Amino acid sequence: MAEDSDLEKTEPPSPRRLEKAREEGQVPQSRELTAFLVMAAGAGGLWALSGWFVRRGEDVMRMGLRFDRQDAFDPNAVGMSLLTMGSEAVGTLAPFFIATLVAALLAPILLTGGWVFSPNALSLKPERIDPLQGMKRMFSWQSIAEMVKGVLKTLLLGGIVFWVILNERDNLFALLGQPIESALPSFGRMLLYAFIGFVAGLAVIALIDVPFQLWRYYVGLRMTKEELKQELKELEGDPYLKARIKSQQREIARRRMMSEVPKADVVVTNPTHFAVALKYDNTKMGAPMVVAKGMNLVAQKIRELAVENKVPVLELPPLARALHRHVEVGAAIPATLYTAVAEVMAYIYQINAFMAQGGAQGGTGGLLPPTPPVAVALPAGLDPGAAE
DSSP: OHHHHHTSOOBOOOHHHHHHHHHTTOOOOOHHHHHHHHHHHHHHHHHHHHHHHHHHHHHHHHHHHOOOHHHHTOTTHHHHHHHHHHHHHHHHHHHHHHHHHHHHHHHHHHHHSSOOOOHHHHSOOHHHHOHHHHHHHHTSHHHHHHHHHHHHHHHHHHHHHHHHHHHTHHHHHHGGGSOHHHHHHHHHHHHHHHHHHHHHHHHHHHHHHHHHHHHHHHHHTOBOHHHHHHHHHHHHOOHHHHHHHHHHHHHHHHHHHHTTGGGOSEEEEOSSSEEEEEEOOTTTOSSOEEEEEEEHHHHHHHHHHHHHTTOOEEEOHHHHHHHHHHOOTTOBOOGGGHHHHHHHHHHHHHHHHHHHTTGGGTOSTTOOOOOOOSOOOOOTTOOHHHHO
16 A cells, blocks of 8 residues: 555655756646736737827728829829838737737746746657547547636637627617717727727636646646655665765775875874874964874774884873864864873974984983873863763
């Protein structure tokens, strides 16, 4: 039962799923919203420019009805007259067409948040031209729902237009006996009223269709629990592969750290559990720096490298524990450990001076080598061993 539930598409689409769908051109679409915006823009254009349309319409009509005697003998007169009337008509309707075009281009923004151009949506796919798939789409529940929606839309819009014409029938017939100066404005008002009623019907349809299209879009992109798990693996990486990469990264970091041990000035040990390598260059550093540290086997390897490369090794358990706990590799020691580390570095300077004077060959005039520190003072709370 658990496996069956993992294969059911019950989970909402992830952001990555939505992004991939958008890249493939799958976005929510509502033709009813586009139709409403286009018609609303047209109605607004008619409302704002109705007086201008009427005046230009009168001019175009007078131009078409005027016919001089000279035009009767000119074979090109009719063509020129039609060309002039056409250009005037186009100029008259241009603002109307521009408004509707802008509305059509802006409609997708309300659903998708911007225009989407996807080359994948233009690619030829076999299932699009497969007759069997086409038959399935024709008789699918989606096609039936679209057919029912189309019938209801036709009845609603047709009823609105019929109601407007029925209410204006007396005024419509009265136009036949009116002069053109008054008939055209009256007819324009009737046309505007019919247009507004038509747009109101489209608004109702769009208010129903937009939520339905959004619901159907997100339902169609639902994912199974298994798909979510697989996507999470793809985004974050396979846990086994990630563990292997981290292991390799730790190994590389450990090798890099070990390569710094021969360059260290001193190694402070626990003596067996911890080892911390310190280096100080007063020309480049403001304070001594931890160049390597480790526990158990790593600490043993640090001690072995120090001995092989003749780096002094001091057994100062509290200081080794404090340095291992509070200082990361590549970081300078904190001010709270300055005094303790200063004692260690002072001893290193003394031993280096002793060796420079030939201490290893007994050439220091009978002087004894400096005594290594056996304990250093640490501020309270810095030694984790003492706290335990």
